[in-house]
Amino acid sequence: MSRESTHVDLTGDAVSRSAKERGVWLLLLTCAALSVFVTFGIIGTLLFDAIDFFTEVSPVAFFTGTDWSPAIKPYSFGVLPLVTNTLLVTVLSALIALPLGVASAIYLSEYASDRVRSVLKPGLEVLAGIPTVVYGYFGLVYITPALDVVLPVSTFNALSASIVVGIMIIPMVSSISEDAMSSVPDSLREAGYGLGATKFEVSTGVVVPAAASGIVSSFVLALSRAIGETMAVVVAAGQSPTMITASNVDTVLFNSIQTMTSAMIELGVSDLSGGTTAYKALFAIGLTLFSITFVMNLISTLVARRFQEEYQ
Amino acid sequence: MSQETISGTDPSPDADDESLISPSPGADAVGHERTTGEQSETRTVVETQALDVYYGEERALQEIDIEIPAEKVTAIIGPSGCGKSTFLRCINRMNDLVDSARVEGELLFEGKNVYDADVDPVALRRRIGMVFQAPNPFPKSIYDNVAYGLRVQDDTENLDERVETALRRAALWDEVNDRLDESALDLSGGQQQRLCIARAIAPDPDVLLMDEPASALDPVATSQIEDLIEELAQDYTVVIVTHNMQQAARISDKTAVFLTGGELVEFDDTGVVFENPEHQRVEDYITGKFG
Amino acid sequence: MATDSGRDWFGSEKTTGYAKGRAFELGCLAATVFGIFMVFVLLLYVVVDAFALTTPEYGPWLDGDFLTSAHSRFPEKAGIYPALVGSVMMLIVIALSAFPIGVGTAIYLEEYASDNPIATLIEINIGNLAGVPSVVYGLLGLALFIRFVGLGTGTVVVGGFTVGLLILPIIIISAQEAIRSVPDSMRTASYGMGATRWQTVWRVVLPEALPGILTGTILALGRAIGETAPLIMIGAAATVFSPPSSFFDRFSAMPRQIYAWVSFPKYEFQYGVMAAGVVTLLTVLLLMNATAILIRNRYQRQ
Numbered sequence: 062m063s064r065e066s067t068h069v070d071l072t073g074d075a076v077s078r079s080a081k082e083r084g085v086w087l088l089l090l091t092c093a094a095l096s097v098f099v100t101f102g103i104i105g106t107l108l109f110d111a112i113d114f115f116t117e118v119s120p121v122a123f124f125t126g127t128d129w130s131p132a133i134k135p136y137s138f139g140v141l142p143l144v145t146n147t148l149l150v151t152v153l154s155a156l157i158a159l160p161l162g163v164a165s166a167i168y169l170s171e172y173a174s175d176r177v178r179s180v181l182k183p184g185l186e187v188l189a190g191i192p193t194v195v196y197g198y199f200g201l202v203y204i205t206p207a208l209d210v211v212l213p214v215s216t217f218n219a220l221s222a223s224i225v226v227g228i229m230i231i232p233m234v235s236s237i238s239e240d241a242m243s244s245v246p247d248s249l250r251e252a253g254y255g256l257g258a259t260k261f262e263v264s265t266g267v268v269v270p271a272a273a274s275g276i277v278s279s280f281v282l283a284l285s286r287a288i289g290e291t292m293a294v295v296v297a298a299g300q301s302p303t304m305i306t307a308s309n310v311d312t313v314l315f316n317s318i319q320t321m322t323s324a325m326i327e328l329g330v331s332d333l334s335g336g337t338t339a340y341k342a343l344f345a346i347g348l349t350l351f352s353i354t355f356v357m358n359l360i361s362t363l364v365a366r367r368f369q370e371e372y373q
Numbered sequence: 374m375s376q377e378t379i380s381g382t383d384p385s386p387d388a389d390d391e392s393l394i395s396p397s398p399g400a401d402a403v404g405h406e407r408t409t410g411e412q413s414e415t416r417t418v419v420e421t422q423a424l425d426v427y428y429g430e431e432r433a434l435q436e437i438d439i440e441i442p443a444e445k446v447t448a449i450i451g452p453s454g455c456g457k458s459t460f461l462r463c464i465n466r467m468n469d470l471v472d473s474a475r476v477e478g479e480l481l482f483e484g485k486n487v488y489d490a491d492v493d494p495v496a497l498r499r500r501i502g503m504v505f506q507a508p509n510p511f512p513k514s515i516y517d518n519v520a521y522g523l524r525v526q527d528d529t530e531n532l533d534e535r536v537e538t539a540l541r542r543a544a545l546w547d548e549v550n551d552r553l554d555e556s557a558l559d560l561s562g563g564q565q566q567r568l569c570i571a572r573a574i575a576p577d578p579d580v581l582l583m584d585e586p587a588s589a590l591d592p593v594a595t596s597q598i599e600d601l602i603e604e605l606a607q608d609y610t611v612v613i614v615t616h617n618m619q620q621a622a623r624i625s626d627k628t629a630v631f632l633t634g635g636e637l638v639e640f641d642d643t644g645v646v647f648e649n650p651e652h653q654r655v656e657d658y659i660t661g662k663f664g
Numbered sequence: 665m666a667t668d669s670g671r672d673w674f675g676s677e678k679t680t681g682y683a684k685g686r687a688f689e690l691g692c693l694a695a696t697v698f699g700i701f702m703v704f705v706l707l708l709y710v711v712v713d714a715f716a717l718t719t720p721e722y723g724p725w726l727d728g729d730f731l732t733s734a735h736s737r738f739p740e741k742a743g744i745y746p747a748l749v750g751s752v753m754m755l756i757v758i759a760l761s762a763f764p765i766g767v768g769t770a771i772y773l774e775e776y777a778s779d780n781p782i783a784t785l786i787e788i789n790i791g792n793l794a795g796v797p798s799v800v801y802g803l804l805g806l807a808l809f810i811r812f813v814g815l816g817t818g819t820v821v822v823g824g825f826t827v828g829l830l831i832l833p834i835i836i837i838s839a840q841e842a843i844r845s846v847p848d849s850m851r852t853a854s855y856g857m858g859a860t861r862w863q864t865v866w867r868v869v870l871p872e873a874l875p876g877i878l879t880g881t882i883l884a885l886g887r888a889i890g891e892t893a894p895l896i897m898i899g900a901a902a903t904v905f906s907p908p909s910s911f912f913d914r915f916s917a918m919p920r921q922i923y924a925w926v927s928f929p930k931y932e933f934q935y936g937v938m939a940a941g942v943v944t945l946l947t948v949l950l951l952m953n954a955t956a957i958l959i960r961n962r963y964q965r966q
Contacts, residue, residue, distance in 0.1 A: 071485055071492040071500070085862045089776060092768030093783075096790050096836065099829055103800060106807035164695030172689050173696075184700040190953065191703065192890025194919040195942050199706045201926065202934050231699045261685030282795065289797025291893040292919070296926050322799050322893070329802065329896045347803045351796065358795035362788065470855060472779065499858030509849040511868055525859040525867070572857065 107351055110344035117338050123345060129302040129319070131328060131339040138342055140349065145305040146318040150223050150294055151287045153314065157227025158283055162234025163269075163276060169235065170242035171264045182236075189232040196225040197296025205297065217299025217317035225293050230283040237282065241275020241368060242268050274368035278361045285357035289350060291322035300327050321350050415442040418580055418610045419464055424478035426459055426468065426635070433459045434635040436478070441627075446602060446611045448625030448643065450618055452658065456635035457614045461582050464612065465501040466494040483579070499526055502573035503582045507589045508565035510557035510572070515540075515549050518557045518568055522576035535575060543571035544601050563594025570601065574609065581605060583613040587620065599624050618659060622647050630655045707946070713939035722932070726940035734905040735921065739932035742925075744941050749907035750820065750900075750915035751889055751948070757824020757911060758831065758888050763881055766835030770877075773836075774843040775865050794833035801830040802897025810898060818899035818914045826894050831884040838880025842873040875963035882956035886949050892919040918945045 115123070118138045126139015165185070169178055204221040208214045214221065245268050253263040269276070299317030302324065303309070319327070328343045419441040426434040434456045441447050449457045459468065466487060468474040479486045487497050499522075510518050519536045523529055536553075540546040545567045549560070557568055566586060573581060583602070587595040602624050605611055615621050621628055621643065628646040630639045632654060639646055639655045650656045712718060714726040722740075733743030769786075777783035805826030809815045815822045846869050854864040870877075901916045902924035908915040916924070922941045925933050 071482070071487065071496045079860075082860050082862050086776060089768045089772035092765045093772040093777070093786050095765055096769060096786060096793060096832065099804070099832070100789050100793060102808055103796065103804050106804055107800070109807070161695045161698055164692040165699075168689070168692035168696045172692060181696050181700070185696070188699050188703055190886065190949070192892070192919055192945060192949070194890065194892040194923055195946065198922065198926075198938060198942055199710070202938070203706055203709055228699045228702055235696070259682065259685050261688045265688070285795060289795075289799070291797065291799045292923065295893075296923065322797065325799050325803075326893060326896055329899075330902070344803060344807075347800050351800050354795060354797055354800075355792065358792050361795075362791060465856065467852070467856060470852070495855075495858055495860050497858075498856060503856035505849065505852060505856070507849065509847075509853040511850060511853065512872060521854070521859075521867070522857040525854075525857060525863045569853070572853075576858070 103351065107344050107348040110341045111348040114338065114341035114345040127304045129324065131342050132331060136338065140346065142302040142304040143319060143321045143324050143346065146303060147288055147320040149219055149305060149314060149318065150226060150320055151284055153220065153223030154227035154230060154287045155284055157224065158230045158234050159280055162231045163238055165235040166238035166242055167264055167269065170239045171268060185232040185235055188229060193229065193290060194292040194296060196229050197293040200225040200293060200297030212315060214315045215317060217297065219298050219314045219318045222294045222298035225297060226287050226290050229293065230286050233283045233286060234279045237279035238272065238276045241272035245271045274364050278365040278368065281357050281361040281364065285354045289322065289354050291326060294320050295323040295326045298323065321346050417441065418443045418483060420481040422479040424463065424480055426463060427475045429473040432635060437637045439629060439637060439640055441610065441612055443610045444606060445626040446606045446613060446624055447627045447629065448621035449612065449614045449629045449631060450621045451631035452633055453616065455631040455633050457631045458584055460631065461584055461612060461614050464582055465498045465503055467503065469494050499576060500578055501580045501582060502578035504569050504573050504584065504586045506585045508562055508569050510565050510568050512556065512558055514554045515557050515568060516553040519571050519575050521572060526576055528576065539571040539575035542574060543567045544597065545571055563590050563597060566590060566598060567601065580610045580612065583611065585614055585616060588616065630658065632658065710939050710942050713935045714943040716936065722936060725936040726943050730940050731944065735903045739930060739937050742937045744918060744921055744944055746904045746907045747916045747918045747921035748944065751917040753820045753908060753911060753915065754824045754827065754917055755885055755889060757821055758828040758885060761825060762828035762832050762835055766832050767839050767877055769836045770839035770843055771865055774840055775861065775869065790833045790836055798830055798891055799893040799897060801826055802894035804829065805894060805898040816912060816914065818901055820908050820911045820913060820915045822898050823895055823900055823915065823917065826898050827888045827891050830891060830894060831888045834884040834887060835881050838884065839877045842876025842880060843869060845876060846872040875959050879956045879960045882952050886952045889949060890919055890945065892923055895920045
C-alpha cells in the first residue's frame with residue numbers, strides 16, 4: 062500500500078534524544094563509572110608503590126621474613142609477624158562472633174516474636190554503628206582492666222582487642238545469616254514438623270543446613286572485616302609486632318601485638334616522606350591486605366549468590 | 374496461519390456520526406485502501422498490519438490487522454491472557470519499557486509506522502494519552518497531577534485554564550475545585566481514576582488508550598467513568614480494553630474480540646459483534662460458554 | 665512405646681527433648697543479648713566517666729568548656745572544639761561530593777541500565793568496594809589526592825574526598841533501595857504521559873525516593889564521622905589548636921583527636937578527657953541517626 066504523505070510528526074524534536082537527555086545520561090554514566098575508577102585507583106596506587114618496594118626488598122624477604130622493623134635500624138621488612146598477629150586477632154574474634162552471631166540469627170529468625178525482634182534488631186544495629194576507635198577505647202580502658210583481675214594481661218593486649226572486634230562483627234554475622242534463614246521456604250519447616258520434629262530439631266536440623274551457604278557467606282565476610290579492622294586493634298592491642306611461634310602461642314594473646322593494619326597506622330602517623338622504603342612498605346602491606354580481603358569478599362559474594370540460586 | 378480477522382471498517386449506518394467528525398488535515402488518504410471503495414466518513418487513526426508481539430520466546434499477539442476509527446469508542450474484549458492489554462500498549466509503545474518485548478509488523482498512527490527507527494516513543498506518547506487499570510495518580514497535588522503532561526511538554530501557557538478544562542471534561546472539577554492543592558492520594562478511588570483521565574486529556578492527545586479503567590472501582594464510580602468515556606468520544610478516539618462485556622456493549626461503537634493465543638478473531642460494530650457474531654468461537658465467548 | 669493408650673500423645677516421653685529445645689532457645693536469646701548488653705554497659709561506663717559521676721572531685725569532663733576549647737596538656741583544660749568543627753567541615757565536603765555522585769550512580773543503575781551487563785559489573789564492583797578495609801582507602805587518598813592531584817596533606821578537602829569515597833558504596837546501595845521502592849505504576853504513568861526518562865526520574869521518581877535516599881545518606885555520614893584510619897593515612901593532624909580556617913586548611917577530626925589522646929596515659933586523660941570525647945562523638949552520631957530515623961518515619965509509605 063502506498064503512504065505518500067505522513068501527516069504526523071513523531072520525530073520532530075526527538076525529545077528523548079535531545080541534548081539535555083543525552084547530557085544527563087552521560088553525567089549519570091560518569092558517576093557510575095567513577096566507582097569502577099575507584100577500584101582501579103586502589104589497585105593502581107597500591108601496585109605502583111608496592112612494585113617499587115619489591116625492587117628494594119625481595120618478595121621472599123617480605124613474605125617469609127619473621128622480623129618487622131621498618132623504622133628502627135637494622136631495618137627489616139618481614140611481614141610474617143604482622144600476618145600472624147592479624148590471624149590471631151581474627152581467630153579470637155571469630156571464636157566470639159561466629160557462634161554468637163549464628164545463635165542470635167537462629168533466635169531472631171526462628172524464635173523471636175515480632176515485638177522482641179523489633180527491639181533486638183536495632184540493638185544489634187547499634188553494635189555495628191559505633192565507631193571502631195570507640196571500640197578500641199572500650200577495650201583499652203574498660204575490658205583490659207577487667208581482664209587484668211583474672212588474667213596476666215598487659216596494658217595493650219591482643220585479647221581485649223579481639224573481644225571488641227568480636228563484638229563489633231556479631232551484627233554482620235547475625236544479620237546476613239538471619240536473612241539466609243528467613244529465606245528458607247516455610248514448606249521445608251512444615252516438612253520437618255510434619256515428621257514430628259520439635260522446633261529445636263527443625264531449627265538445627267532443617268533451617269541451619271538449608272541456610273548453610275548464606276551462613277558461610279556471612280562468616281567469610283565477618284572474617285574479612287576482622288582482618289581489615291584497624292582502630293580497635295591499634296588502640297587496644299598496641300604496636301608490638303610479635304612473631305608467633307610454638308613457644309609463645311600461649312602467652313602472646315595477653316601481650317601487645319601489631320596487626321597489618323596497625324603497622325600501617327604506625328607508619329602513617331610517623332609522617333613518612335614519599336620515596337623511603339618504609340613509605341613504600343605501607344603500600345606493600347596495603348596490597349597484601351587488599352588482596353586478602355578482596356578474595357574473601359569475592360568468595361562471600363559467590364557463596365551468597367549460590368545460596369540465592371538455590372531458593373529461586 | 375489461519376487468519377479470520379475482519380479487517381474492513383464497515384460504513385457506519387448512523388448518520389449523526391458524521392457531525393462529530395471534524396475535518397482534520399490528516400483525514401485524507403490514510404486507511405481508505407481497506408474500505409474497498411465504500412464511501413465512509415470514518416477516518417482511521419490507528420491501523421496495524423500483521424502485528425506480532427513476542428515476550429521472549431512467547432508469542433503474545435499473532436498477525437493482528439485492525440483499523441481503529443477516529444472519534445469513536447473501540448472496545449477490545451477477550452479472556453485474560455488473550456493479549457488485549459499487550460495490543461493497547463503497542464499503540465503508544467509502552468511495551469518498549471519491557472525489555473523482553475519484541476514487535477514485528479506495522480502499527481500505523483496517522484499513517485506513520487510508530488515502530489520506524491525515526492519515531493521517538495516519547496513524542497508518540499505525547500499524542501496518545503493512556504489511562505491505566507488501577508488509578509495511579511502521582512503523590513503530588515491534584516493540580517500538579519493534571520498539569521504534569523503539559524509541564525513535561527514545556528507547554529505551560531494558560532496552565533490554570535487548561536487544568537480547569539481538563540478537570541471539567543473529566544467531570545471532576547465540581548468536586549475538587551476548592552482543593553486543587555491537596556494531595557491527589559486523598560481522593561477516592563473513582564475520583565483518582567477520573568483525575569488520571571483528566572491528566573491524560575490535559576495535553577489534548579489524539580487518542581486515549583484505556584486499560585480496564587474501571588476494573589478497580591465500585592459500581593457507582595464505574596458508571597461515572599462509563600458516562601465520561603461516552604462524552605470523551607465526541608472529541609477523542611478512545612480505545613478501551615475491558616474484560617466486562619456489558620461495559621463494552623454499553624459504551625463502544627466498535628468491538629474487537631481477542632481470543633486466547635493473541636488472535637484477533639472478530640472486529641465489527643459493537644451491535645453486530647454482540648448480536649450476530651460471525652464466528653462461533655466469539656459467540657461462545659460472549660454467551661459465556663468459554664472464557 | 666505405648667501400644668494401647670493415647671497417654672504419650674501428650675509427649676511425656678518427649679519431655680527431655682522439649683527441655684533441650686527450651687535450653688537451646690534460651691541459649692540463643694542469651695547470645696543475641698550478650699553483645700547488646702556488653703555494649704550497653706560499656707556505654708554506661710563511658711557516660712558515667714565523661715560526667716565524672718563517681719569521681720565528683722573532677723567535675724564533669726564533658727561540659728561547655730570541653731566543647732569550646734582546644735587540646736591542652738592539662739586535662740582539665742583540654743577540649744575538642746577544633747576537632748568538632750573539623751569533623752563537621754569534613755561532613756560538608758562529603759555531603760557535597762559523595763551524595764550527588766552516589767545518587768547519580770544509583771539513578772543510572774536503577775533507571776537507565778537495569779539488568780544490562782555493565783550495570784551488573786558496576787554493582788558487583790560496588791559490593792566489593794564496600795568490603796575494602798578503610799585503611800586502604802586512606803592509602804588511595806594519600807596517593808591520589810595528595811601525591812597525584814597535589815592537594816595539601818591532611819586538609820579538610822582531602823579528608824572529605826577520601827572518606828567520601830569510602831562511604832560512596834553505602835550511599836549508592838541505600839539510594840538504589842530507595843529508588844527501587846518507588847512503585848512502577850508511577851513510572852508507567854509518567855512515561856504514558858509522554859515524559860522522557862529524565863523527566864520521569866526528576867519529577868516523579870526522585871521526589872518519591874528522596875526521604876529514603878536522605879535517610880541512607882545520613883546513616884552513611886554517621887559511618888563517615890567515626891572513621892579514623894583513613895584520616896591518619898592522609899596525614900590529618902593529631903591535634904590542632906584552632907579550627908580549620910578554610911576547606912584547604914589542615915584539620916583534625918573528633919575520632920582522630922580521641923586517638924591522639926590514647927598516648928596520654930594519665931588517669932585524667934584516659935577516663936576523663938577521652939571519655940568526654942567519646943561521648944561527644946557518640947552524641948553527634950546519635951543525633952544524626954535520630955534525624956535519619958525521623959525522616960524515615962515521617963515520610964514512610966503507608
